[in-house]
Amino acid sequence: MPISLPLVRRRCHVCASERFRANGKFRVNANHKVLDAWLLVLCTGCGDTAKLTVFERAHVRSVRPELLDRLHHNDIGLAAELLQDTVLQRRNRISLDWDGAWRLEVAGPLDGEEVDVEVRFGARIPVRPVRLIAEAFGLARAEVVRLVDEGCLVSTVRLGGKLSGDFAFTFKRNGTMSG
Numbered sequence: 001m002p003i004s005l006p007l008v009r010r011r012c013h014v015c016a017s018e019r020f021r022a023n024g025k026f027r028v029n030a031n032h033k034v035l036d037a038w039l040l041v042l043c044t045g046c047g048d049t050a051k052l053t054v055f056e057r058a059h060v061r062s063v064r065p066e067l068l069d070r071l072h073h074n075d076i077g078l079a080a081e082l083l084q085d086t087v088l089q090r091r092n093r094i095s096l097d098w099d100g101a102w103r104l105e106v107a108g109p110l111d112g113e114e115v116d117v118e119v120r121f122g123a124r125i126p127v128r129p130v131r132l133i134a135e136a137f138g139l140a141r142a143e144v145v146r147l148v149d150e151g152c153l154v155s156t157v158r159l160g161g162k163l164s165g166d167f168a169f170t171f172k173r174n175g176t177m178s179g
Contacts (some may be wrong), residue, residue, distance in 0.1 A: 005080055007097040008041050010050065011074075017045030019097065022083060023176060024076035027051065028068070033060050037071050039082055052092045084124050098125050115171045124164040129157070133169070133176035 008020040020041035029036045035058050038051035054071070055063070070078040082088050083096060102125050119132060133153065134141045147153045148160070155169035 002080070002102050002125060004101045005076070005083060006101045006125075007044065007099075008052070008083070009095045009097050010041075010093070012043040012045060012048055012050070014048040015043060015046040017043050019044040020050055022079050024079040025074050026054070026071045026079075028071050030060070034058060035060055035063055035068075038080055039088075042114070052082075052088065053096065054088065074145060080123070098127065101125070103129070113173050115173075116168065119167070119170045120166045121164060126162045126164040128162050129155070129159040129167065129169070133159070133171075 005022045005024070008022060009018055010020055011018055012020070020043055022039060025040040027038045027040055036052040036056050037058075039054055040049050041052060042048070043050065048057065067078075085101045089095065098173070102123075117136070118171075119129070130141050130144045130148070133139070134144045137144075139147075144153065152172045153169055155167060157163060157167045157169075159169065
């Protein structure tokens with residue numbers, strides 16, 4: 001589950017820092033019948049403001065009234081949605097840093113000889129399954145990798161890379177782990 005907005009990775013033109021914090025503030029500019037909208041982000045180093053383009057030179061009738069209302073009211077939920085939009089990320093040449101912006105919620109005991117686990121993401125947060133499994137079971141990541149190699153952790157998805165979508169795995173204790 002996300003607990004805060006991720007940091008934005010982008011180079012600051014003032015202090016050369018590479019992290020910006022979004023606080024859900026937007027700027028909308030109207031010029032006759034065209035609109036521009038930006039998500040404002042603040043440099044974590046110097047506090048300088050940068051603008052991430054949401055849309056440019058959009059005809060006023062092409063912008064949904066609900067979207068415009070959310071922009072005017074600095075909707076933090078809209079900021080979260082837009083930051084995860086791959087089109088916005090490419091357009092603004094940014095990536096996201098999710099470290100410390102999410103938490104793991106375990107919905108029940110993880111005991112028994114064989115445990116089937118479903119992992120559901122509250123947002124599309126790219127994270128390594130090995131890290132999630134290590135946190136859920138209270139193990140070191142190296143131990144989780146060893147369990148995968150030994151066939152004690154089985155999944156239809158590759159557990160070694162990063163995922164941002166739901167997945168499932170089976171954990172077979174087989175006496176290899178205490179706890």
